[in-house]
Amino acid sequence: MGTIVAVETAVPSYTVTREEGKEVARRLFADRFRDIDRLLAVFDHAEIEKRHFCVPLDWFTTPRTFKEKNEQYQHSAVELSVQSAQAVLLTAGIAAKDIDAIVFVSSTGIATPSLDTRIAQILGMREDIARIPLWGLGCAGGASGLARADDYVQAHPEAIVLLVAVELCGLTFVYGDGSKSNLIGTALFSDGAASVIVVGEQRTQDSGQPFHGPRIVSSKSQLWPASEDVMGWDVRDEGLSVIFSRDIPSLVRKEMDDQISQLLDANQLTRHELTQFIAHPGGAKVLQAYQQALDLPADWLDEARLVLREYGNMSSPTVLFVLRLVMAHLRHDAIANHGYGVLAALGPGFSCEQVLLHFGS
Template structure:
C-alpha cells in the first residue's frame, strides 16, 4: 500500500469560446440541412444529448467553413499547449510544487498530432527540467483519461519518491468537418467539445487519494466501433450506435472480474467516476454499475456543462468528485477505441 501512487492534485482547463446547445443546433442546421434529407428527423439529438453548454478553441462561425489539415494541426498545437499550461500550472500550484519538481510527464491526446510532442514543447515553456522523463500517448480516445492516469500511476510506482505529472487534452471540435453531411458527423457535432486536465502523482507519499489498481479489456472483433478515419482535411469520426448495447451486454463480466481481483463486488463501491460519453452511454453505465450510483450525478453535470471532451472528460468528473468531498473506493470507467474498457480503482 505504501508504494501505491497518490493523487496530490487535480486541475482542469476550458478554452475561451462557449456555445449553448441551441446555437450549436442553429449552426448545424445552416451547415447540413440543405444537404441532408433526414436532418429534421435527426435534429432532436441536440435536445436529447444532455448538453446545455460546451467550450471550443475557435468561435462558432469558424466551424461553418471548411479548413485543411495544416490549419487544423497548427491550431491544435497552439491551443493544446495553452490549455495544458493552464491545467498543469493549476495542478502544480494546488500540490505546492514547481515545474522543476516534476520527474516525469505522461501526456495523452487523440485529437491532434505534434512532433516534437506536446509535453516536449512544454519543457522550456513551463520550466521543467531537461532530464524530465516523457511519455506521450496517442490513440486511446475516450479511454485515455482513465488509462493515461493509470500509466502515470505505473510510472510513479516504478520510481518511488518521484513526482509524475499527468496531462490530457482533447480538442474534439477541430475534427468537425462542415462538408461531411452524414448522420455520424451530425451526432458528433451534437456531442463533442474541448478541454484539458492535469494531475500530480507520487508513490511513497501518504497524502491524497490512492490509486489501488487499474485494468483494461479489449473485445476481439470490435475495431470498427470507434476511432478515426484519416481524411485529406483531417480526422473523420467513427463511432457506432451499438455502444450502449455493448456496454450492457459485455461490460458486466469484465467489471466483475476486475473487482474480484481486488476482493470486491459492485456493492462494495462507494461511488463511480464515469466518462461523459453521452446520455445513452451514461444510462447504460448506470445500469451496469448498480448498485453503485453515487457520482453519476457528477458525470451528468459535466456532460451538461461541458459536453463530451473525450479523454479529458473523466478528469473533470474526478475533480468534481474531489471538490464535493467524496470518500471511499471509487471506480473510474471509460470506453475507447479498440473497442476497450478502461478501469481504475481509487481510494478517496
C-alpha cells in the first residue's frame, strides 16, 4: 500500500482570460461559422475563468507544422516537469537520488527517448532509476500514473516513486481547422504539470522520517469495447487534432455509478464509507454528470470546480491538481481527514481509471 506524501504543480507563464480566449477564437473561426456568436457561448458555459499556456496567444494565429509544435512541446514539457518535480521533492523532504522509479505521463507530444530521461538527469537522479513512460492515456493519465506508481511500490515496498504528468494541450490547436471540436477545444484545454511522491510501505516503516498522506488501497481500470471514437487524437500533417464526443457526459451518467460500485465491492466497502470523490474536471457538464450519476453532496466537487475555473482542462495532470487541493484542505480539517476517497478520470479508449484512497490514520 503506497502512501502519497506530496503533490505539487506547475503552470506556464502565459495567462489567458475567458474574454481574451473568446476574442481570439472569434478571429480564427468567424469566417467558418455564420452563427459564431452562438457557438462562442461555449466559453461561458465552460465555467473557466483563466488558463495557462506555454506560448503567447498570437502564436496560435499562424499556421504551425507538427515539427514546430513538437519542438515547443519537448522544451516546455521538460521545463514544467522539472519545476513541479523540484517542488514536490522539496515538500516531501526527499533528495532526487533517493527516487527509485519515475512514472512519466504525457500524450500531447512525442519524444524518443521519452522526456523522463532529460528530467531525471536535470534533477540529478541515479543512473539506475527505473523509467515507466506512459503515452496515449490522455485525461485518464494522472489517475493511471498514480495506479502504476502504486503497482511499483507494491512490488518494491522499499521504493520511492516520482510520478510526473505534463500536458501542453494548447499546442494541439490546428490553425485552419474549422471543426466544432477544434473550436470547443479552444475554450476548454490548457497547459500544466503535476508531480507526486509515492512511498512504499516498507520504506515508510523503516525510514527515520515518518511519511504521512493518503494511502493507495487499490485501483481499477475499465476499457469499454468499440469506443475508440469517443476521445483521442486524429494525427495529421499539422499535428495532433483533438477528437471528443458530445456524448461523454451521458456516458458518465450511464456508466460511473456501476464503476464506483465495482471498485467498492472489490474492497468490501459501501458508499457510506466514502468521504471524498476526486474527479478529473473534464468540463462543467462532466462534473454535473458525475454529481447526478453518483448523487454526490454538492461540496464534494468544490475542488474540482475550482481547478476547472482557475486552470481549465490540462488533461492528465488536472486530477492531480484536484488531489493537491483536497490534501491541503484535509491537513487543516482533522474531522474531515478520515475515511475513503475515490480518484477518477476518463480518457481515450474509451476508458476509466479509478484509485481508491484511505485518508487519516
